[in-house]
Amino acid sequence: MSDHTTKPAGDVSAMIEAYDPRNHPAQLVRRVHQRGAQLFTQNVRHPNLSVTQFVALVTLLKAGSVTQSMLGRLTSMDPSTTTVVVRKLERERLIEKRRSLEDQRSSVIELTEAGRQCAINHIPVSVKAGEKLLEPLTVIERQLFMELLRKVLAAED
Numbered sequence: 001m002s003d004h005t006t007k008p009a010g011d012v013s014a015m016i017e018a019y020d021p022r023n024h025p026a027q028l029v030r031r032v033h034q035r036g037a038q039l040f041t042q043n044v045r046h047p048n049l050s051v052t053q054f055v056a057l058v059t060l061l062k063a064g065s066v067t068q069s070m071l072g073r074l075t076s077m078d079p080s081t082t083t084v085v086v087r088k089l090e091r092e093r094l095i096e097k098r099r100s101l102e103d104q105r106s107s108v109i110e111l112t113e114a115g116r117q118c119a120i121n122h123i124p125v126s127v128k129a130g131e132k133l134l135e136p137l138t139v140i141e142r143q144l145f146m147e148l149l150r151k152v153l154a155a156e157d
Contacts, residue, residue, distance in 0.1 A: 039129035
């Protein structure tokens with residue numbers, strides 16, 4: 001006999017009928033993210049620069065040279081995404097990657113001058129995209145929305 005209890009078919013049907021995946025919190029956050037990314041990418045000056053790549057560039061602009069694994073941690077990217085982003089930015093000559101002098105197993109990433117300029121030039125684009133994304137909200141709602149997003153994310157720590 002199974003440890004799981006089976007719900008009567010009527011309960012499942014009612015649950016399915018009442019469930020709206022479009023209003024699930026994760027789906028709404030995903031759609032807001034897509035909208036924010038769209039607002040950024042439609043105004044980028046560097047061809048095909050994604051939000052994730054821009055975040056990596058700005059992180060390097062602020063932090064200086066860091067290992068690839070540290071870049072991933074600072075940007076909340078998983079290792080495979082970090083690798084893809086680093087490869088793309090390196091191919092575009094926006095960053096340089098070299099072996100760490102302290103640990104030959106690690107790679108150190110640093111901005112090129114082109115990467116530095118790209119990051120600086122796109123900060124206003126990002127700020128404007130953020131403002132446009134939150135435009136439907138009042139000033140107080142914007143502050144609350146941002147506070148609530150940070151609170152949800154703090155729960156993962």
